[in-house]
Amino acid sequence: MFRLFKRSSSKAGLSPGSLTYVGDKHEEKLEVELIRYSTEEYTEESIENIDDVFPIENTPSIKWINVVGLHDPSTIEAIGKNLDIHSLVLEDILNPLQRPKVEDLDGCLFLIIKSIHSEESTGEYNIDQVSLLIGVNFVISFQEKNRGLFDDLKRRIKNGKERIRNRGADYLAYSIMDIIVDNYFTELEKLGNQIEEVEDTIIKSPGTESLDSIYKFKRELILIRKSIFPVRNVIHRIDRVGGDLFQESTDIYLSDLSDHILQIIDIIDTFRDIVASMMDIYLSSVSNRMNEVMKTLTIFASIFIPLTFIAGIYGMNFDYMPELKWHWGYFGFWGVVLTLLVSMLIYFKKKKWF
C-alpha cells in the first residue's frame, strides 16, 4: 500500500529553496544517462560528471538526459546552475509530494507528472514523480527509481525507423509523457481485472478478504486519482505556457494525449463508482448471511425449546401425575411432539425461512 505521506518533516524550518531530498533514502547510486540522436546518428552514454554535458545547446542533435535517483542534491544543483534555474524549481524536483504542474522558466519548460507502477510481487502500487526540463534541443528527465518505464522508448529511438528521430525535443517530451500515460492504461487494466475478480466472489461468499480488497481498491483509487487528475490540466496548459518550444505539428499529439487522460480519469471514476457499489453489496451480503445464521438458530431454538419443556414436564416427580400412569402416555407424548414439530416446520416453510 502507498504511504500516505512521504515528506520527512526534517524539511520544515529550512529556508525556502534549500535543496534537501525529502523522499525515502535509497542506497543505489544516482545514474545519469545521456541519449543523443538526430535523423542520422544515435549515441547512448553514462555520464559521471554532469558538468560535461553543458553547454547543452551547442549541437543540433536532440539530447535526452535521464537522471535516475534524487538522493544526491549536488547533481540537480549542478544542472540548475548550468541552466540558470531558480532554486525553488530544483526544490520541486526533489520533493516527491509535488502536484503535477507545468511552468515556463524563461527558455525552458518545467513539467511534473506522476507515473504509476505496481510491484509484481506484492501487488502494491507506487506513485513515482517524473520531472521534465524541456529546452530547444534537450529534455532532462528526473525519476527517483528506474522501473524500466523508458526502455521501450529508448528502443524505439535507437531503432531509428520511428518518426521520433526526425522530430525535435518537443516530440521527445511528448513521447515521454505518452509512455507514462500509456502505462496508466496498463496499470488500470491490472486493477480492473483485480476488481472484476473480487466482484465475482463478493456476492457468492463475502469474507474479510473481500473487505480488505475493497478497502485496498478504494485507497489506491483515491491516491491514483489524486496523482493523475491534475495531469489533465497540465497537458491543456502546455500549449499555452510552452508556446515557443512546442511546434504546431506536435499539437495534434498533445490533444491526443489530452483525450487519453480524459479516458483515464473516466476509467478511474468508473472504478470508484463500481468499488463504492461493491462496498454496498458487501454490506448487504453480510447482512443477508447474518439473516441466514439467525434463521437457523431461530428454527432450531423455536422447535426444540418448547419440546424440551414438554419432556421436562413428564420428568417431574409429582406424586400424582395421571398421564404417567396411562399405558399409551409415552406414545401420546411422541404424538404431541411430532405434531408440534411438523406444524412448526410448515410454519417456517411458509415464512420462506428455509
Next chain:
Amino acid sequence: MFRLFKRSSSKAGLSPGSLTYVGDKHEEKLEVELIRYSTEEYTEESIENIDDVFPIENTPSIKWINVVGLHDPSTIEAIGKNLDIHSLVLEDILNPLQRPKVEDLDGCLFLIIKSIHSEESTGEYNIDQVSLLIGVNFVISFQEKNRGLFDDLKRRIKNGKERIRNRGADYLAYSIMDIIVDNYFTELEKLGNQIEEVEDTIIKSPGTESLDSIYKFKRELILIRKSIFPVRNVIHRIDRVGGDLFQESTDIYLSDLSDHILQIIDIIDTFRDIVASMMDIYLSSVSNRMNEVMKTLTIFASIFIPLTFIAGIYGMNFDYMPELKWHWGYFGFWGVVLTLLVSMLIYFKKKKWF
C-alpha cells in the same frame, strides 16, 4: 455484464499512431457496404476493395460507406490514405475505449459516438463504438459489429419518400446519430421496465436476487452514463466545429438531437437516483426481516426457557420437596405455567412484537 476494460495491454509500448485493433478479436469477415443515393436514384453494393470507392467526391450523389468490423486495420489504413487523415485519428477508430468526441480534420469531420445494445438472450448490455467521417458528399461509418442498428435508416433511404433523399451528407450524419440516440430511448425503456419489476418485489420479499439486480443496474447505469454523457458536448460542438459541412437547415435537427440527449441524461440520472433509493430500501428490508426473525426467537426462548426451568425444579430428586407430595401439586404447576405463558404473550403483544 460489460467488461470494465476492453483495451488489451498489447498496445502499450507501441509508437503513437501505430494501427492495431485493440478490441476483442472476432472471426467475422470485415464488411464494407456502399449506399449511394440522390433525390432520383438509390444503389446499394458490397465493396471488396476499398480503394474502388475513391476518389469519393467525384459525383454529386450522397455516399454512405458503412464499415462493419474493425479487426483488419488495413481497410481503415486505406481509407485514411485516400482521405489524407492523420494516423492518430485512425488509431482512435480502432480503439473502442475512446470517449465520444468531435474533431475537425480539415475538410471532413470526425465523430465518435457510442451505441448501446442489450443482448436479447442474456439481458447483458453492450456498448459499441460508432465512428463517423463526414465529408461534403459522403459519410463513412465504422462499427465493430453489425447489430441491425442502421436497418431502419437504410429502409427509409431506399423507400425514397423521406426527406433524407433531398438532403446532403450532413443530414445523413444527423440521421445516423438520431437513430443511435433513438435507440438509447428503447434500451433505457427496457432497463426502466426491469427496474420497476425489481422495485415491486424489493419491499415485499427482498432476496439475494434483488441484490444482484440492483448491483447489475448500478453497474450498467455507471457505464451507460459514462458512454452517453460526453455525447451531449459532442452534439453541442458539431455546429461550431463543423460549420462549413453542416448546413443551416440542419441546425434545428441538431438542436432537437441535443434536447433528446438531455432527456436521456435526465432519465439515466433519475434511474440512478431511484436505484440508489432501492438499495437503501433493500438494506432496510433486510434489517426489518432480521428483526422479525429475532422477535420470533426471543418470544419462543423467553417464554419456554423459564417454563423449562420450572419443570426442571420439580424433576429434582431432593428427598424433601413438599410440593411433590401435594395432591394438586401437578395441577398447581400447570396453573403457574399457563399464567406465565399468558402474561408473557400479553407483554409481547403490548410491545407489538407480533
Next chain:
Amino acid sequence: MFRLFKRSSSKAGLSPGSLTYVGDKHEEKLEVELIRYSTEEYTEESIENIDDVFPIENTPSIKWINVVGLHDPSTIEAIGKNLDIHSLVLEDILNPLQRPKVEDLDGCLFLIIKSIHSEESTGEYNIDQVSLLIGVNFVISFQEKNRGLFDDLKRRIKNGKERIRNRGADYLAYSIMDIIVDNYFTELEKLGNQIEEVEDTIIKSPGTESLDSIYKFKRELILIRKSIFPVRNVIHRIDRVGGDLFQESTDIYLSDLSDHILQIIDIIDTFRDIVASMMDIYLSSVSNRMNEVMKTLTIFASIFIPLTFIAGIYGMNFDYMPELKWHWGYFGFWGVVLTLLVSMLIYFKKKKWF
C-alpha cells in the same frame, strides 16, 4: 406512483418529425376550446374544426385556444400547417417526455412546462406536460388531460375586473405559467404535510409502512425535481428568446415567477434533505429496536439457562449425591437460585439494559 418511462418504443425507427402520439392512449374526445377577449368583450366557444380558427391574427382581441387531449395528431398537424411550424416542434408537443424548454419559432414562441397533479383518491402524483404556442395576439395551450387547472384563470378573465383583460397575449401566457407554478406550491404543501406526518411516527414506531412512505417520497421528489428544475432556466430565457412578444411591463411578472420557481426548488431540495435524514433515522430506529429485542432475549436466556442447569443437576440419578439427602437441600437450592437471579438482575440493571 409515476411510471418511470412513458414513451412507447413504437416511436423508434420512425423518421424524425413524424407525428405520432407517444403517451398513454385515452378514449376521451380531443377538445378544443376558444376563449376570445378584449377589455370590452369575452366569448368562450367549443371548436369542432380547428381550421375555423385561422387566420388567427385578423382581429385585435386576445385568443386563447386550449387543446385538451393529444391522441389525435391531425389537430396538432392542422395547427402546425396554419401557423407554419416545423414538424419537429409538433412532435415535441406530442411527446410527454420532453424537458421544459422555450424556443423562438420566428413569429411565435414555443414553451414546454410541466404541471403536477396528485390524484385525490390514490395520492399518486401525475406529471402532465403543458405546451404553449405564444403569438402576438394568441396563446395556444396543449394538455393531455383536463384537470381543471385553468378553471380559476378562465373565471378571472370572464369576471372582467382583473388586470388581464387589458393586457396582451404575453400576460395571458404569463398567467398560465403562474397558475401552473402556483399549483406547484399547493401540491408541495400536500407533500410537505404527508412528510411531516410520517416524520412524527418514524422515531416512535418505525415500521414497513414508514419505509414505503419514505421510498415513495424519495421517488416522487426525484421525479418532481426533474420536471421542475429546468423550468427555472426556461423562465430566465423567455425574456431573451421572446424579446418582441413579451412587453417590458410583463418583465416584472416574469421575474416574480422566476423567484417563485427558485422558492419551489428550494422547497424540493429541503424536502429531499429531510427525507434523506428520515431514512437515516429509520435505519437507526430499526437498529435500536433490534437492540431492544436482543436485550430481552439475552436477559431471559442468561438468567434462566444457568438456573435450568442447576435444576438439571439435582434431577440426576446418581446413587450418591449427598445434597439430595440434606433436609434443607431443596430450600438451599432455592436460595442459590434466588441469589443468582437477583445478582443477574442487578448486573443487567447496571448495564442499563432495562
Next chain:
Amino acid sequence: MFRLFKRSSSKAGLSPGSLTYVGDKHEEKLEVELIRYSTEEYTEESIENIDDVFPIENTPSIKWINVVGLHDPSTIEAIGKNLDIHSLVLEDILNPLQRPKVEDLDGCLFLIIKSIHSEESTGEYNIDQVSLLIGVNFVISFQEKNRGLFDDLKRRIKNGKERIRNRGADYLAYSIMDIIVDNYFTELEKLGNQIEEVEDTIIKSPGTESLDSIYKFKRELILIRKSIFPVRNVIHRIDRVGGDLFQESTDIYLSDLSDHILQIIDIIDTFRDIVASMMDIYLSSVSNRMNEVMKTLTIFASIFIPLTFIAGIYGMNFDYMPELKWHWGYFGFWGVVLTLLVSMLIYFKKKKWF
C-alpha cells in the same frame, strides 16, 4: 421544530399581486413605530394612521418606520400607494416564504432577509422574514413579530454617541442587517453548544434521545442554511443594485457584513459535516452495543446449554447406566462440568469477548 411549509393554500387561484397575508394568523395589533433622528435630535413615536408619515422625504432627518405584524394588508397597501410601489413587491412582503433578495424599485431599494430566533422555553427555532424598503432618507422595516431584535439598535441610536447619528439611511439599513447577522452568530453559538453536549454523550451511551437530537440538528441546519445562504448573494448585490442610495463610505461596512455571512455559512457547513459524522458514530455505537449484547448471550448460552445437556443425560431413567452406580460418579460429573466451564471461559477470553 420549524414547520416545513408556511404558505396557506388559500393563496392559489388568486390573481398575481392580490394582497393577502399568507402567514399564520395572529391576534396582536399591527404596530407601526416611527423613529426620526439626525445628528442633533431623536424622536420616537407610535403611528396610528400610516398616511400621516407621508410624504416622507420632506425633512432632512433620517426616518425609520418599523412595522410589526403583517396580518393587516391595508397598512402595507397604504405604504405602497404612498411610495408608488408595485403590488407584486407588496405581495412579497406579506409572503413569509420569500427567498432573501434585493431589488431596485426606481428610487428605493427592496430587501428581504431572514432572522433566526430560538424560543427560550422550547428550544425551537423560528425563521422570521424581515423586509426593508430603503429610500434616500428613510428605512421601512417589516416583521411579523416583535422579538426584541432591534432593541439594541434603537438604544444605540437614542444614545446619540454612536456613529449612526451622523450617517444616512444607508448606514441605518446596514445596521439593521448587521444586527440580524450578529444574531445569527448568537443563535449558532447556542446550537453549537447543544451539538457539543450531544457529541459528548453519543459515544458513551447512545440512546434514542441522541438520535432525536441528531435529527433535530440536521433538520434545523437544513432550514437555517436555506434561509441564510442566499443572503450572501443579496449583500454582494446591494452595491451593484443600490448604487445611488449606498454611499461609498458604507461599502467597507457592507464588505465586513459579507465576510460575516461567509463565516456564518462556513460555520453552518461545519456543523452539518459534524452532525453527519455524529450520525455515523451513533450507528456504529448502536452496532457495537448490539455486539456486546450478543456476546453476553453467546457466552452464557454456549457454556450452559452443553452443561445442561450433560446434566440431562444423568437425569435419564435407563435401567442400565453404569456411571450412576459409581461412587464418585457425581463428583466426576462436577469435574467434567468445571473443566468444560474453564476451557470455555479461556476460549472466549482469548477471543477477547470479555
Next chain:
Amino acid sequence: MFRLFKRSSSKAGLSPGSLTYVGDKHEEKLEVELIRYSTEEYTEESIENIDDVFPIENTPSIKWINVVGLHDPSTIEAIGKNLDIHSLVLEDILNPLQRPKVEDLDGCLFLIIKSIHSEESTGEYNIDQVSLLIGVNFVISFQEKNRGLFDDLKRRIKNGKERIRNRGADYLAYSIMDIIVDNYFTELEKLGNQIEEVEDTIIKSPGTESLDSIYKFKRELILIRKSIFPVRNVIHRIDRVGGDLFQESTDIYLSDLSDHILQIIDIIDTFRDIVASMMDIYLSSVSNRMNEVMKTLTIFASIFIPLTFIAGIYGMNFDYMPELKWHWGYFGFWGVVLTLLVSMLIYFKKKKWF
C-alpha cells in the same frame, strides 16, 4: 478537540467596529517584540509602549513587530491610530473566528491566515489566527499565543547569511506565511501517521477506540480544511490586491506558496476520503464480528438444544417406556447423540461457519 465555536456572545449588540477581544481570556501579559534588520544590522527588542515604534517609515531598515496576545485591545487600537486603520479591520484582528482573507488598506495590506498546532501532551489540535499588516518597510504580526512558530524564522534572519536580509518587507511577509504553511505539512504528517496507525488496527480488531479515533480524525479534518481552504484564495489574490507592495521578484515565491497550499488541500482531501473509507470498513468489520458471534451461538445452540431434548425424553417418568428397559438403551442413546453431533458439525462445516 477544537471547540466548535470560540466567539463569546458578549459581542452581539455592540456597535460595529467596537474593539472587544472575543477569544478566550488569557492571563499572560501581551508581548510586543520589534525586530529591525537590514543587510548590515540586526536588532531585537521588547517594546513596552507601542507608540515608541511610530512613525514606522522613517528608517530604511525592515521592521517586524510581533504582537503576541490579543486580550488588551488598547495596543491594537494604538497601532490602528498610528497607521490610520479602520476600526472594522482592528475588530477583525481581535476576532479569532475570521476567515483567512486579504485586504488592501490604502498603503498597507491586511492579511488573515490560520496556523495549526497540535498539543504535544493531549494530541489536541489548536487553530490560531495570525493577522499581518504589511507596509513598505514593516510587517506587524498578531497572534493570540506564542507557540514558537516564528523561532526558526527569527534565527534565520539573525543568522544573516540568508537571502531574507537583502530583501524587503514583502519577502518577510512571504517568509512568515511560508513558515505557517510549512507547519501545515508537519502537522498533517503527524495526523497522517496517526491515521495509518488506526488503519492497521481497524480491520484486525475494530473496537470503540478505533471509532473514537475515526470521529476525532473526521472532526479535525473538517475544521482544518475549513481553516486552510480559503488560504488558497488569499495567496492568489495577494498579487492582485497588493500590487505595489509586493515586488515582482517575490512573485515566484508566492506561486510556490500557492502550490504548497494546493498540495495541502490535496492531502487533506485524501485524508478525508481515506477516513471515510475507514468508517465504512469499521462498520463492516463490526458486522463481520457480530456474524462470528452469532455463528458461535447458533452452532452451540443448534447442536445442544436438540440433544438436551433427547436426554429430556429419557428422563421422563412414564410407567411404560420400553427403551428404558433395554439393556443397550443407554448406549443406543449415546449412538444417536454422537451421530447427530457429527452430522451437525459436518453441516456447519459445509456452510463454512467455522
